[in-house]
Amino acid sequence: MICVYSTQNNEEMNYRKISSKKIHFNKNNQQQKFDISYIILLDEFLDYVQQKQDDFNQIGFICYQYLQSQVDVVLKEFEKELLQLQDDIKQMIEFPVNLNNEIEVKQNVSQYLESLKTLISEICTVVNVDESLDKMVIGLLKALNDQRQKMLKCLNQIFEENSQFEHYLKINYKGKLPNEVVQQLLQFQFKLDESDFKVLQEISKYQYNYDVIKKTMLIMSINLKQWFEQFDLYLPQSLAYFGRIHHQKDNINLNKHYVIVLGMTKVGKSTLLNILNNPENIIITQDKKFDVKQKNSKILLSHKNTSQTFYTENVDIGQFIFVDTPGLRDTHGDNRVFNHLNIFNQINQVRDQFFLFMIDGELLSTNKNDLIDSIVQINLILGDQLDDQYLENIIIPTFTKIRDDFTMEQIITKWQTETMKDITDQKQLKILNIIKKAIDEQHYVKIYQAEHYEVHQELNKLELEIQQLKDEICELVEKGEESKEQQAKLRQKKKELEQLNKASLFEDKMIQIKQDILGKCENILERKKIALQGKSDINQKFEFKLSDEEQPLLNKLLAHRDKFYQQIVNIITNEFIAKMLFDNSMSIDEKFSVRYQIDDINLERIEDIPKVLISEKIQSQIEKLDRFNNNIKEHDKNEDPTKVDFMEFKKKFQFICEAFKNAASKHQILIYKWNEVIQFHKISLSIPNILITVPLVLLMAISAGNELFKNSLFVKQTEKEKEEKLQLIKIQQTYFTQFENKSK
Missing domain, CATH: 3.40.50 (Rossmann fold)
Known part of the structure; x- marks a missing residue:
């Protein structure tokens, strides 16, 4: 939709914005063709892009599509490097360099960890969907240039001093030398030359978007912030440390x-x-x-x-x-x-x-x-x-x-x-x-x-025996004595020697x-x-x-177990947020269902987490640790090792609840209210509860009828998908607004 204004006055332009309040959708057939969802989208939460009449820098829609498609190619290459960079940082925070608090006595360990934390902070600031691509690239290269060489130098020194680190690298990077592993880290390959920067600056006024990699950038932002906030707990190191328990x-x-x-x-x-x-x-x-x-x-x-x-x-x-x-x-x-x-x-x-x-x-x-x-x-x-x-x-x-x-x-x-x-x-x-x-x-x-x-030892042995037999035969002949037995042995030994020269005795x-x-x-x-x-x-x-x-060595191992469980909860938390905000394989209603399912659970232990939130990889790690707990229970003083802190999960879950509540349809709001009634009133036959629940039941019946019609054959699938997409956008915006406000 293109809005052309006959004025340059901002107040008038804002007043003339299209609004659902200004359009009555039942006047005639022509106006019924308007997409109410799109008008609401314009009116409620999408920013307008406005240009004054004398700013002649707009292009046509087909040109814009072409421009965006070309930018998307560049963005996908940028995304590959971002994912590799994120994976490298994850590996580096898992390196077992501080399992015994070496940071207090080893300068190279403290320097490495300090540089890594600084790098995470700088990248977290740079990777931002509101920042232009050229500025992000410059920021990432500067951060890596400042910290990479310092960290790699420290890692090489740690490797030489710490046999556990060497052991870890050999286990996790089979076929690679430790120095190779270290040198391959943080090799950010996405480069822009002077002409690239010129082009990006020139096309920035046409407002290309990051939609094609937005999900990756936002998930990376969540991970980086968590790694930074919990950096000094060294949780990923404990997770990697326990990962050496094999499970087949x-x-x-x-x-x-x-x-x-x-x-x-x-x-x-x-x-x-x-x-x-x-x-x-x-x-x-x-x-x-x-x-x-x-x-x-x-x-x-x-x-x-x-x-x-x-x-x-x-x-x-x-x-x-x-x-x-x-x-x-x-x-x-x-x-x-x-x-x-x-x-x-x-x-x-x-x-x-x-x-x-x-x-x-x-x-x-x-x-x-x-x-x-x-x-x-x-x-x-x-x-x-x-x-x-x-x-x-x-x-x-x-x-x-x-x-x-x-x-x-x-x-x-x-x-x-x-x-x-x-x-x-x-x-x-x-x-x-x-x-x-x-x-x-x-x-x-x-x-x-x-x-x-x-x-050759067999050959030497046979040749020696043959020579001895020949000498014996010569002596017997000189004495005029019988040598048939020695002659037979000599023939047998020569035959063995011939076979040995033909066949591979070693393989045999x-x-x-x-x-x-x-x-x-x-x-x-x-x-x-x-x-x-x-x-x-x-x-x-x-x-x-x-x-x-x-036994003391096991006790040292057990000291890392709580951190292992806590890191599992952190991973589940991030995967849950990503699923609720970005997973297109689940409908909004299915996500509401997951949200209500979690709301009813008292989370205290790992086993309390609903299976729907646990990936196959995490489940394997939990089973591995359960087996470990079962094996060492006679040596374990902790009677409840799976009890962990869910505070971070609950905080982010509350953000999700608010985001879904804010974006909910009338029918979803009624379901939300109904769940609140169930949770807080535990429906009984008391008069106050009946007065509360009866109207809700009637409203839900009416709402269910509307939902049935809405999902009937009369409503196109594209309309349903469009409405769901708009709802998901609103959920994402609300969540990240809360997330940013909390961070500040």
């Missing part, structure tokens, strides 16, 4: 047998899993270590002193699923508790499992401490399993890094005399006796050091290791079935227990 419930295959691979860090669990997964992929490096031709992201090998396994990983092989696990006794205390939890979660979820207990043979030949420490950790998981026969049929001892047959012979010889010597703990003795029995009955696996499997040996392990697993499966026949009363009693040194 949906991936459990109840039709297969699970083989849990347990052992200390660097004992060779991931090497064994790679051999089982693909023996042909295994190679030996120049420094005589196992490696792979092609890396498997699920089971990474590490040649450093630190493990590359941070979660449990499943490898499906035949009738078994082998589970790679983190080291039983990580050198870093926090990792130890997480590893213990993740291993216990995996074991406790599956119905049928047994264990490959991996033991460093080279280390055991000189020192038994690692073996005993491993047994202590395994006993914490096994709980009070009293039946020896059951235990011996769920454990397969697997000796790794054996130098040669002599090393294995030493281990077997010294087991009773040295390994079990001075052990008084009955649970430890039980496991040691089970391993001893498995050795005696040949129910164990042995894996040599990598160099033992090298082909890797395949042989795989077959040996699968054979032992099948064997113990049969033994387990036989042992359990007629013993249905034997139950697996896996328990989450802690050693004395692990």
Whole structure:
């Protein structure tokens, strides 16, 4: 609609604005064609755009549409960079740099957090739907230019000093070096050159809009303000910290047998899993270590002193699923508790499992401490399993890094005399006796050091044996004695040498290791079935227990749990606001229904939140934490860990209520009143309540009739959609007006 005025007087122009009060819609058929909703829109809350007669800078509607379409292309590119920038900031506030209050003692931590908070504040000020695009870009580039290099420098220093931060980056950014992760942050790629700024300034007078990215900008504004207001609570860090608890419930295959691979860090669990997964992929490096031709992201090998396994990983092989696990006794205390939890979660979820207990043979030949420490950790998981026969049929001892047959012979010889010597703990003795029995009955696996499997060693050995046989034959011939036996052996050895030169003996040996392990697993499966026949009363009693040194580490972990829950509420709050203000898949009436549903709930705990507000991702995090609470309940002094502060949610919910009430139709207002009556009067048969409710019931019946007509076939769908869109615009305006007033 274009309004042309014959005057330059502002008062007269305002007086002549179109108003629903000036138009009577029942005079004639021509006037009935007016869209009353649009007139009300003009009259009540949309600003007029007015230009005086001598300001000749207007363009036609088709030109304006073209101009807006071209601006929209630029805006969508701008939106991509905004979303990436928001994601980068989210990652940076989640980095675990201040889990132990390092801000008080580490200058680089305090500088990093101070710069990050300043950046969030500056971006929050810049990203504004009332600001021109060129000014927003200039503001964002200035803010990033002021803070980015300072923060990245601090992060690199923190990474070098904080092993937990390094651990976190390796878990969350697989396949990337920590320095790569840091350098990729805050690379705002949206750039405007001098000609771009000229064009934007020139077309700004034609008043292009941000509608195409308005939703993104407003949601980003909500997130930034919340991050800034709660920055000093470090809630996202706690959420990311707890995120290391792994949860694989949906991936459990109840039709297969699970083989849990347990052992200390660097004992060779991931090497064994790679051999089982693909023996042909295994190679030996120049420094005589196992490696792979092609890396498997699920089971990474590490040649450093630190493990590359941070979660449990499943490898499906035949009738078994082998589970790679983190080291039983990580050198870093926090990792130890997480590893213990993740291993216990995996074991406790599956119905049928047994264990490959991996033991460093080279280390055991000189020192038994690692073996005993491993047994202590395994006993914490096994709980009070009293039946020896059951235990011996769920454990397969697997000796790794054996130098040669002599090393294995030493281990077997010294087991009773040295390994079990001075052990008084009955649970430890039980496991040691089970391993001893498995050795005696040949129910164990042995894996040599990598160099033992090298082909050239076999070649050298055969060539040496051939030369010895030749020498023997020469001596016998000189003495005139019979040499048929030696001649036969020589022919056999030459044949073996010929075959060795043709075939890959190394691959054969890797395949042989795989077959040996699968054979032992099948064997113990049969033994387990036989042992359990007629013993249905034997139950697996896996328990989450802690050693004395692990309890303080758990207490430290629990200190972050409340923050984890609080951050979940914050995320749910923001997602709820976005759903109510911007989700076009829900009608206004459906949103009113959600609003009334929440109004009737007394929110005190996480479980009080209606499921309709919880996304699948958040639900997964809540389930993960519920499982954690259930596992550690015997060690937890907090009897009500899910009780959280809903003050921020309730405040923003009140803004939503006011916005919906302000934009409600007569029918929706009546429903609103009816809900108030139900809530405050709890309808009874008392005379005052009857006097209140009877008129409301009559009005609602009339209103329902109007709504029925309004949604009938006589009313076009486009008209309904238009009215709903106008209503949603009004809800958004009211909400953000309240939000801005509160912020000021």
